[in-house]
Amino acid sequence: MKQMFQNAKEASRALMLLTDEQRNDVLLRVAERAEASVEKLLAANALDLQKLEPSDPLYDRLLLTPERIQGIAADLRNVAKLPSPLGIISKERTLANGLYLRRISVPFGVIGVIFEARPNVCFDVFSLCFKSGNACILKGSRSAQHSNEAIVALIHGVLREADPPQPSLGRESSPFKGELEGVFLLPPTHEATAELLGAVGYVDLCIPRGGRKLIDFVRDNARVPVIETGAGVVHAYFDKDGDLEKGQRIIANAKMRRVSVCNALDCLLVHRDRVGDIPALLAPMKGRVEIVEDEAAMGTEWMDYKLSLKIVDNLDEALAHIARYGSGHSECIITENEAAAARFQQMVDAACVYVNAPTSFTDGAQFGLGAEIGISTQKLGPRGPMALEEMTTYKWLINGNGQVRK
Amino acid sequence: MKQMFQNAKEASRALMLLTDEQRNDVLLRVAERAEASVEKLLAANALDLQKLEPSDPLYDRLLLTPERIQGIAADLRNVAKLPSPLGIISKERTLANGLYLRRISVPFGVIGVIFEARPNVCFDVFSLCFKSGNACILKGSRSAQHSNEAIVALIHGVLREADPPQPSLGRESSPFKGELEGVFLLPPTHEATAELLGAVGYVDLCIPRGGRKLIDFVRDNARVPVIETGAGVVHAYFDKDGDLEKGQRIIANAKMRRVSVCNALDCLLVHRDRVGDIPALLAPMKGRVEIVEDEAAMGTEWMDYKLSLKIVDNLDEALAHIARYGSGHSECIITENEAAAARFQQMVDAACVYVNAPTSFTDGAQFGLGAEIGISTQKLGPRGPMALEEMTTYKWLINGNGQVRK
Numbered sequence: 001m002k003q004m005f006q007n008a009k010e011a012s013r014a015l016m017l018l019t020d021e022q023r024n025d026v027l028l029r030v031a032e033r034a035e036a037s038v039e040k041l042l043a044a045n046a047l048d049l050q051k052l053e054p055s056d057p058l059y060d061r062l063l064l065t066p067e068r069i070q071g072i073a074a075d076l077r078n079v080a081k082l083p084s085p086l087g088i089i090s091k092e093r094t095l096a097n098g099l100y101l102r103r104i105s106v107p108f109g110v111i112g113v114i115f116e117a118r119p120n121v122c123f124d125v126f127s128l129c130f131k132s133g134n135a136c137i138l139k140g141s142r143s144a145q146h147s148n149e150a151i152v153a154l155i156h157g158v159l160r161e162a163d164p165p166q167p168s169l170g171r172e173s174s175p176f177k178g179e180l181e182g183v184f185l186l187p188p189t190h191e192a193t194a195e196l197l198g199a200v201g202y203v204d205l206c207i208p209r210g211g212r213k214l215i216d217f218v219r220d221n222a223r224v225p226v227i228e229t230g231a232g233v234v235h236a237y238f239d240k241d242g243d244l245e246k247g248q249r250i251i252a253n254a255k256m257r258r259v260s261v262c263n264a265l266d267c268l269l270v271h272r273d274r275v276g277d278i279p280a281l282l283a284p285m286k287g288r289v290e291i292v293e294d295e296a297a298m299g300t301e302w303m304d305y306k307l308s309l310k311i312v313d314n315l316d317e318a319l320a321h322i323a324r325y326g327s328g329h330s331e332c333i334i335t336e337n338e339a340a341a342a343r344f345q346q347m348v349d350a351a352c353v354y355v356n357a358p359t360s361f362t363d364g365a366q367f368g369l370g371a372e373i374g375i376s377t378q379k380l381g382p383r384g385p386m387a388l389e390e391m392t393t394y395k396w397l398i399n400g401n402g403q404v405r406k
Numbered sequence: 407m408k409q410m411f412q413n414a415k416e417a418s419r420a421l422m423l424l425t426d427e428q429r430n431d432v433l434l435r436v437a438e439r440a441e442a443s444v445e446k447l448l449a450a451n452a453l454d455l456q457k458l459e460p461s462d463p464l465y466d467r468l469l470l471t472p473e474r475i476q477g478i479a480a481d482l483r484n485v486a487k488l489p490s491p492l493g494i495i496s497k498e499r500t501l502a503n504g505l506y507l508r509r510i511s512v513p514f515g516v517i518g519v520i521f522e523a524r525p526n527v528c529f530d531v532f533s534l535c536f537k538s539g540n541a542c543i544l545k546g547s548r549s550a551q552h553s554n555e556a557i558v559a560l561i562h563g564v565l566r567e568a569d570p571p572q573p574s575l576g577r578e579s580s581p582f583k584g585e586l587e588g589v590f591l592l593p594p595t596h597e598a599t600a601e602l603l604g605a606v607g608y609v610d611l612c613i614p615r616g617g618r619k620l621i622d623f624v625r626d627n628a629r630v631p632v633i634e635t636g637a638g639v640v641h642a643y644f645d646k647d648g649d650l651e652k653g654q655r656i657i658a659n660a661k662m663r664r665v666s667v668c669n670a671l672d673c674l675l676v677h678r679d680r681v682g683d684i685p686a687l688l689a690p691m692k693g694r695v696e697i698v699e700d701e702a703a704m705g706t707e708w709m710d711y712k713l714s715l716k717i718v719d720n721l722d723e724a725l726a727h728i729a730r731y732g733s734g735h736s737e738c739i740i741t742e743n744e745a746a747a748a749r750f751q752q753m754v755d756a757a758c759v760y761v762n763a764p765t766s767f768t769d770g771a772q773f774g775l776g777a778e779i780g781i782s783t784q785k786l787g788p789r790g791p792m793a794l795e796e797m798t799t800y801k802w803l804i805n806g807n808g809q810v811r812k
Binding site (some may be wrong): 205225243378396 | 419422423499501505507512514515606610611625626629631632633649651652655656658659663729747751752753755756757758759760761762763764766767772773774784785786787789790799800801802803804805806807808809810811
């Protein structure tokens with residue numbers, strides 16, 4: 001496995017030399033190859049599915065269909081169309097001594113992604129990493145291993161046919177021999193996860209995509225930098241000055257649009273003065289969403305048609321509740337009072353803080369950022385939707401002419 | 407200790423409510439108090455020093471003097487003069503559906519800093535954290551504990567007299583009772599370090615400031631996000647097309663300006679065609695710097711008047727050497743060849759990549775960023791000099807009017 005990490009590190013250096021056109025060309029060819037390989041992909045997928053009952057919820061998550069593969073190809077083409085996040089100069093200055101400084105976006109290098117089920121994640125992660133100049137190491141679940149292997153083999157086939165990166169300097173030979181590599185698949189074992197999390201010097205960033213248990217395990221055991229994504233204990237606070245009709249729409253949309261996503265509403269806080277409006281507030285969800293007023297259930301991420309409900313005395317109690325139980329993902333206030341809205345947005349410590357709009361909007365594409373790899377709930381590194389720009393770091397370039405420091 | 411972490415978390419929320427003027431006022435008062443408390447600080451410092459021989463290098467690092475305290479006060483006043491890094495909008499857009507999005511800089515919350523010796527670090531870290539709206543938890547070394555306690559007590563004295571933050575919302579009472587707190591000092595024990603590194607949910611970021619051993623320990627044991635700072639294995643590559651006179655100045659400055667700092671040069675790589683120029687290149691350091699041509703010593707951070715030397719066949723061999731032995735801090739090429747310079751800056755994966763200028767410039771103040779807390783050598787989060795802006799994260803504010811997602 002050490003050899004794979006070493007290969008990934010070297011691949012990441014070769015990937016730096018590609019142009020955006022070369023990257024897009026590869027993505028378009030992967031899309032084409034996916035469409036042309038439906039039978040092969042479905043055959044591999046069938047090997048994974050045969051171990052499951054079709055009634056198992058995992059079955060649907062693992063399932064590939066011709067339509068889903070069409071969707072995957074469309075996603076790949078969309079990523080190819082996005083502007084490159086690389087080479088963007090975020091700071092530029094010439095110092096008094098003549099030194100010329102630039103801060104420029106560059107790939108992280110090697111990104112490890114640990115994920116559960118859904119084999120389409122292989123395509124997603126590869127496309128976002130490749131477009132942003134990163135090599136990726138994937139660790140999927142055992143239940144999807146045949147599918148994941150088939151997908152990675154398909155991508156490898158395209159990469160093998162692609163032109164290798166050309167050294168930008170004519171006078172010396174490139175150190176990058178052999179074929180272009182961009183994606184590596186680990187075996188679906190705990191040992192592989194442990195090796196990945198300990199690969200200091202080879203893996204620049206690790207992103208767990210999955211449930212709370214996986215995220216906690218990765219954070220607690222990684223020696224490489226980690227971005228925690230996804231886990232969302234999401235609140236909406238209906239303020240003393242909330243508009244009832246907006247509240248009805250926002251709460252229903254945040255809760256019911258898709259209950260299984262991380263931006264779905266988990267807990268509704270209502271100002272004591274508006275207790276009488278609760279039946280009307282909940283009316284759009286009647287018969288579909290179970291209301292839970294159990295204090296012990298506060299802080300639960302439901303992923304289901306359930307909603308915690310709590311009455312609070314004032315805005316500050318709502319803030320304190322969110323500080324205690326929120327996961328720093330998305331939080332929302334419904335109010336017509338501008339001072340209350342401003343204070344909520346100032347004091348809530350979360351990636352996305354909404355006024356009079358549902359948390360369902362927390363999504364890279366909705367924010368106009370393009371495709372996303374996840375929603376970061378931590379404060380170090382990118383926070384909130386992680387699209388292409390958030391998959392880059394930067395370096396400082398300093399150009400002088402023999403200046404020295406006093 | 408759990409209680410201290412809880413207090414720090416709550417303090418960080420109160421700190422969010424301060425204005426920049428209030429923050430600057432506190433910093434100026436701490437500067438004044440430090441100047442007025444020279445005797446008290448020196449008395450505490452003497453308790454630490456009495457355990458050491460004056461010939462011990464640690465003695466000088468621990469030592470406070472009236473002049474050093476003047477310097478500390480000047481630094482505090484400088485930080486107060488810097489523009490606030492908070493509330494800066496880095497993205498702003500109105501979506502087609504009318505949602506108004508802003509990405510705005512905010513404090514991390516609670517920053518833990520583990521440091522060795524030098525008690526002035528208490529003032530430095532406090533001032534940068536306080537100015538950027540963060541609460542800080544300090545863990546110093548046992549050898550400086552009396553000094554650190556006196557400094558933190560001095561800061562606490564100023565904070566106790568400061569006006570508590572005013573709730574921005576008149577209609578409800580502030581949840582932030584009691585005095586303003588901004589800095590917490592842990593006992594100088596391993597147990598305290600372990601607690602700090604495991605304080606998930608309370609500590610948003612941990613920064614080790616010290617040698618390689620401390621940094622490795624923190625990275626390997628932390629469950630909270632970490633920024634690795636400081637360790638610098640720094641290279642200069644004298645290219646086939648390097649200018650000899652520039653090379654002499656740059657190499658001597660990078661190596662000898664201060665040998666004990668992280669941006670000091672550790673290894674000189676010379677193109678084979680320029681072997682004959684090596685005596686001239688090294689001439690300015692003659693008799694002061696020991697040249698080490700031992701392959702086994704490659705990758706050593708000398709912190710001393712020593713310099714590794716290696717002949718390479720070409721630029722790509724230099725790049726491969728730096729990729730293998732560099733620590734991602736600062737790297738430099740000396741060349742008049744623009745293609746070689748461009749390739750070096752493209753391919754070297756480090757925080758700061760120089761052309762024809764010495765790595766001694768890697769410093770927040772030199773870059774025009776203001777005071778710095780350290781040089782980050784990792785790629786997740788801030789990279790390179792960490793000044794005030796790099797001590798903030800951001801959040802997304804989304805303001806709507808009842809829009810819902812399809």
